[in-house]
Amino acid sequence: MNLAEATISIIIATHNRVDSIKRLLDNLGSQFCPVPIMEVIVVADSYTGSMASLIQNYKAPFKLLFCETFESGPAVFRNKGASLATGSLLIFIDEDVDLSDGFIKAHMLAHQNKENAVVIGYLKLVVPTKPGYFKLEQQAYWEEKFQRMRTLGYRFHFTDIPDSNFSIPASLFKKLNGFVNGLTYREVDEFGIRLIRSGVDLIFSKDAQGFLRNVIINLNHSLKRKREEGKADVRLWRMYPDQINTHNVYSRLKTKYAFWLYKNTFLLFTLLRITDVFASGLRYLMFVLEKLQFRGKWKTLYHKLHWYWYTRGVLEELHKKQDLSAYFKYASKFKTPDEALEIDIKAGLTAVVQLLDQLRPDSILLRYGTQMIGTIPSKPGAERLKGNHLRYIIAMELPEAFIMSFAMDEMMNNGQGCIV
Amino acid sequence: MEKQFIRPLLILDKKEYFQLHTFHFKTVDRMATVVLDLDLTNLPSEITGLTAYSKAFILIRFKGKPVGKITVTVYNERIKIEQIYPAMIDAAQPVLKMAWLHDFLGWDERDKIDFDLPKATVAICTRDRPEDLRRCLDVLMQLPDDGQEILVVDNCPSTDATKKLIESYGSVRYIYESRPGLNNARNRALKEAQHEIVAFTDDDATPDRFWLRALLRNFNSPLVMCVTGMTMPLELETEAQEAFEKYSPFGKGFMRKVYSHKTCNPLNTGNVGAGANMAFRKEVQEVVGLFDESLDAGTPTESGGDHEYFARILLTGFEIVYEPDALNWHRHRRTWKELKKAIRGYGIGVYAFWTRLLVMENELGIIKFPYNWFIRSQLPNVLRSIFRRPNSQPLSLLLAELQGCFLGPWKYFLSRRLKRKYLQHESC
16 A cells, blocks of 8 residues: 555544544544545444534544444444545444544554554553452453464464454555444454455554544453353354364364254253253352452452353254354364475575465474474464464474474484484 | 682584673582573583583573473583483473474464554662672663663662663663662653563563563553563572572573463562563553552562552453563572571562452451462472471471461561651651
8 A cells, every 4th residue: 555645544433432433533533544535434223312412513623424223233333434435445434432633643554554454442441449359351352362463473363353453555454345243242253254265465564553442341341241252153154164263162162062962952952951041140150259369269260250151152043953063064074184385494484484475275294304393284264384483383383293203304314313 | 629710611512692690609519500592593512511510401492492491411421412412302392392483383372463662761679789789780872772771760779879870881771779679660660661561570680682582572562561481590600590490490480471360369479570571551650550568578478469459450350461482581589698697588579469368458368378379389399308208398488488378367467567667657
C-alpha cells in the first residue's frame, strides 16, 4: 500500500455506550494521522436519546458518520460500516478500547509496501491495582496471546486475529465479502480462516496499541461465553472441517463419555443435565477458594470448569446422535500425512529459508544429511510455512531430534563425535 | 599467618583469553578451591601453578554463555583438561545442547520482532565497604556502553570514605541516604534512577562483562517487571565460603525460567533470584509499591526484603525472569562466624517476610510454608547431620538457620516499631 495515497476509515461498532463512544472519538481526534483524509463510521443497532444527542452535537476534526442497523450481531455492524467506508484502509475498533498515541500511524506504517496484509494491533488489558484471581488469569491469557505473535518466526493462526484492533485494505475486505453473520464469538475467526486460505500475510504491530477496558466482566460471564464458543466451534467445523482441530475435544470426550457417546445419547444428555447442576455449584466453590487463597486449587478448578462448559457447548450443538457420530468419526480417523516437501538442512539454512519462501509448503519433511529429523505436519488453521518459521519450529518443536540427527550425521561422515 | 591478595601467579598456556577469577592466599593451613572460568570453545590444554589448591570450581561456558559448573580435584598443582573434559560436557549437557542448537540456528527465544534494549541505571547500595565497592565499580566501568548510568547509594555511612571514592569516578552519581536499611537505599535508588530499568548489584559482587545486556534483553514483554541473574562465587578460599556455596548458593541453575502466578506459587520465591543480582522496571514502584523498609540488612530482620518484593510482583500478576546469562560474581563471607550470622539472618528474613505477607497482604496461603519447609527440608537435614550422613550440612549452620526462623516474626514487628519511632523522631 502506498501511504501517500492511502485514506483511512475507522469502523466502530457500539451498543449505545455514549461515554465510551465520546471518549473514543476524543481519542481519535487527538491522533496524529499522517494523511489528511480520515473518516470514522459509528454503527449501532439503534440510537438512544443520549446517543442521538451526541450525534447531533459532536464536533469532530474528521469526517464522522453515524448509522443504524436493525439487525444484531457484530458481523452486521462491521459489514455495514465497511459498506459505507470510502477509505482504502479499514481499521476495526470496539467502543471499549482506548487508543495509544500513534495508533493510526502504526497501523499505516505496518501496511507500507504491502498489498495484501492484515495488521493485528496490540490490546493491553486494563486491570485494577490489586486484581483478583480471575483478572490475573485474564491478563495472563491476553498477554500470552499477543506476546507470542512477537516471537521471531511465529506461525500465525486464524485465532490470532482479535475481535477488535485490526486493519485490512478495503479492497481485500471487499474481495473476501466481509464477515459472516450468525457465528456468535466466531465471526472474526471465520473471517480469519478465509484470510489464511487466501494466503494473506498477518502482521503484528506492538505500536498499534489499544487499552481494553471491558473484556469479560466476571467468571460467570466467562463460563457462559465458553459454552457459546463450544457451539460456535461446531458450526465453524461444519463450514471448514479441515481447518478446525477437533482432536482435543474428541480425546477428552472419548475418555470420559465413550460408553454414552456411542450407545445412548439420550442417557448422555440426561447425565449432562446432572453434571450441569454440579458444575454450576462448583462455580461458587471458586469464590470460597479465592477467599481462602488456595491458588493452586482455584486454578485447577478454573480450567476444568472452562473446559467443561466448552465441551458442553460442543455437545449441545451436536445434540443428535448422527451429528455426534459424524463429529467423532471425523476426529478419530487417521489422517494420512500430506505430501510433505523434503528439505535437507545440511544444504544451508539460508538456502532452505529461500526455498520455503518460494514454495510455501503446507508441511515439511526435515533431514540433516543422511539422517531424518522429523516432520512439520500440516497445522489446521495456520498459515502455510515460510522461511522465517523454520528456525522457530526447529528450536521449539524439534530440538532433540535435530541435535541427534546432526550428531549422527557428523559421526557417520567424519568418524568422530562432536560437542553435542 | 599473613594473608595477601595477589593477582594470579599461574603459568598459563598460550591462550590469552583464558580468564581466571581468584585471589591467592599465602597460607598452608588448608587447601582452598580455586575458581576457574572456562569456555568450551577456547580451552587450554592444562592449567598449572595451582599450588595452594586441592580442588577447582569451574564455571563452564559455551561461546560466553554459562552452561554448567563442576568441581574437580587438582593433582600435582595442575589440571589436565583432557582428563576433565568428559565430566565438563556431562555437567553442562542439558543446557549445552540447547545453547549449541540456538547458536547453530542463529535463534534466541528472547528476540522479539520489535524490541529495542531499554536504558538502565545500575544501582549499588553500599555501607562502609569502600574496597569492595572499588572493585565493583572498576568492573562496571568496563561494561559496554549502552547509555547506562551508575548510581551509588551510600546508606547511613560512618565515614566519608565512600563519598571520596566516588569522587574519583567522574561518571558515577553519588546519593547519600541517611535512613539506615538496605531497602531504604533500594527505594532511594528507584526514585533517583533516571532510566527505565534499575539494575541492582551488591557492592561485594563483580558483574560479568555482558551482565547488564543479559538482564535488559529479558524486558521484552510488558508483563516482565523484574529480571534476576545468576551469581557465582568470586572465591572459595576459606572453609566458610565453601560451606556457604554448598549450603545456600546464590546461583539458581543454568536454565532460563519465567516465573508468574501461572507457573508457580507466587509466595514461593526462594528460587526466583537474589538481591545481589536483580533488575526492575522503574514503574514497579507505582504498580507494586516500594520495598518494605522494615526488611533486609540494616534492620532487625537482616534479610528477606528482596524475596518479599518478588512475591508482591508475582501476586500483582507480573512476571519475573531468571536469566543465567546475567552473571555476577559474589564474594561470600570469609569466616565461619560471619557465615553463621548470615545464615541466621536468612532464617530471620524468610520468616519475617512470610510474616509480612500474612499480616500486611492477608496471604493465608503462607501458613503452610513454615510447616512444609521444616518437615520436608530442615528436619531431615538436621537428622542427616546428626547421624553424619555423607554430604550432610554442618549442624551449626542448620541450627543457626532454625534459630533465625524462630526469631523471624518477632524481629519483623520489632523492625516496624523501630521504623515508626525513627520516622517520628525525624518528623520532630
